[in-house]
Amino acid sequence: MKTIALEHDKAKSVFNDKYVWSLLVFSLSVRIYLSFFTYVIKNDSVVFIQNAKYFASGDFSSALGHDYHPLYSLIMATLYKGVPDMELSGTIISVLFGTLTVIVFYLIGKSVFDRKVAFVSSVILAFHPYAVRFSAEIISESTYFFFFISAFGLGYFAITKRRFLLFSLTGICSAFAYLTRPEGIGIIIIVVSFCALKGCTRIRVLWGEKLISILILIISFLVFSMPYLVYIKKETGDWRLTKKKDLSHMVGVEAGTRGQNSHISPEKDDAKQWKLSRELTERAASGMTGYPLHLNSILHITKKYIDTFHTVLFIFFIIGVVNWSRVRKEQLFGLYTVTITVFYLFILYRLSITHLTSSGDVFVYPSRRHLMPLVIPAVFCVGIGIYKAGMWTHEKFHNCSFIVGFKELLESTWSVQLIVLLVVISVLLPKTLKPQGFDKIGIKEAGQWVKEHSHKPFPSILSTFARNAYYAGGKHVQMETINNVLVSAQTKKVDYMLLTYEEYIVIEKAILRPIKDKKMVLAYKYPEETPLAKHSVLLYEVLH
Secondary structure (H helix, E strand, O other), X not given: OOOOOOOOOOOOOHHHOHHHHHHHHHHHHHHHHHHHOEOOOOHHHHHHHHHHHHHHHOOHHHHHOOOOOOHHHXXXXXXXXXXXXXXXXXXXXXXXXXXXXXXXXXXXXXXXXXXXXXXXXXXHHHHOHHHHHHHOOOOOHHHHHHHHHHHHHHHHHHHHHOOHHHHHHHHHHHHHHHHHOHHHHHHHHHHHXXXXXXXXXXXXXXXXXXXXXXXXXXXXXXXXXXXXXHXXXXXXXXXXXXXXXXXXXXXOHHHHHHHOOOOXXXXXXXXXXXXXXXXXXXXXXXXXXXXXXHHHHHHHHHHHHHHHHOHHHHHHHHHHHHHHOOOHHHHHHHXXXXXXXXXXXXXXXXXXXXXXXXXXXXXXXXXXXXXXXXHHHHHHHHHHXXXXXXXXXXXXXXXXXXXXXXXXXXXXXXXHHHHHHHHHHHHHHHHHOOOEOHHHHHHHHHHHHHHXXXXXXXXXXXXXXXXXXXXXXXXXXXXXXXXXXXXXXHHOOOOEEEEEHHHHHHOOOOOHHHHHOOOEEEEEEEOXXXXXXXXXXXXXXEOO
């Protein structure tokens, strides 16, 4: 195979780069389109919206009180001052940062490879189903993607160009990534390691420069992140990266240790950690902590990663990896990317084996939201794979006598590469443009029904979905288990109880008794006129 020929175009201003404008149009259009066809917000969206309302009203104590990191909600609250609709503000921010992620990704690729390879890779990212989906929802993912990829690129250029300004910018972007999601701090660890190890044979000459670079990186990070770290210290009494877990919990070390000790009391741990410890103890007793557990965890993460990547794209990823190894100039960038990917995959691996159901057969970690940041850097390999596939196609069919009518079109290698790219995009589009949340629309409709028909100003709703209470303008009461839901509805004195079809089937016979005793009544069913089906939702009014 021939080595991929990398072009060295003259440097152009970002605003004069036609590829930037094309990517801007592609990315923005598809994200705006999907935002109009995302019917129901996520449960996490309720938390972000509520925290943004706290920020907007100046109640910083309540806004910071939640475990979720504050930056996304803070930006929402800032935009809310000009756009007086919190849902719209959250969507605009997600769409904006999702689009900017594609642009930053292109600029990184343009500097490492060339404009055409970067453009092909960025188009793939612009249309990637999950990159688009997360950019159309009111969640922090696209904001995190932007700062994570910015820190990723700036960190690499800081290491290779050895400029103090780049180290400072890397620290700032890492801080913003951390303030969006706790794992954003990982870039700092990788960049510090590469800075210390690169050119270690000349350590006597460069030690001063390396030390200053690392100090600038860390100080820049702490300038923006320290206020939140101090707040966490004040709230928890310990130096932690997040209110959810300290660093040992994130990598699964302390959780694994606690899980093997039965003397831990729930008074010393929160309910979540106590439950986790109990489940780990059960698995240890049943022999589920051995080799099969670790192997199944690795296989689970690998399968989830490929599924998040998309099977077709993963094929081109393999082609890109094979051909990347032939490009000497980008070996350091490849090593840098692999190191970051392996580092985060190890953390996810530890989390997966410490967040396992007590039955030991279902992994709750990681989700696509955790894996997507690791897919984005790997999309460069997909771009190289498509670029190489276009070159191979051009070589094979350029002189083919059977396609005389397309002779002129196939004259240019770049034209063939764009055709291959269009074919790949056409495969992605159905999943990319698929409407989101349509199967959950009953939850929204039931909430809106409560808002219109309830005589109480702040009705309480027992359900597994916080968004139902959000649409109702009421209070959410979490349904712990479906088996004791009828008892909970009475003891917690809720106004309504929401059941999905799957939940209703479990207690179908049991619910007849309280209805007969006039303790509750079916107030609303979605869809109203059709028989119960998979996406049906039933809303019961609880009579006290």
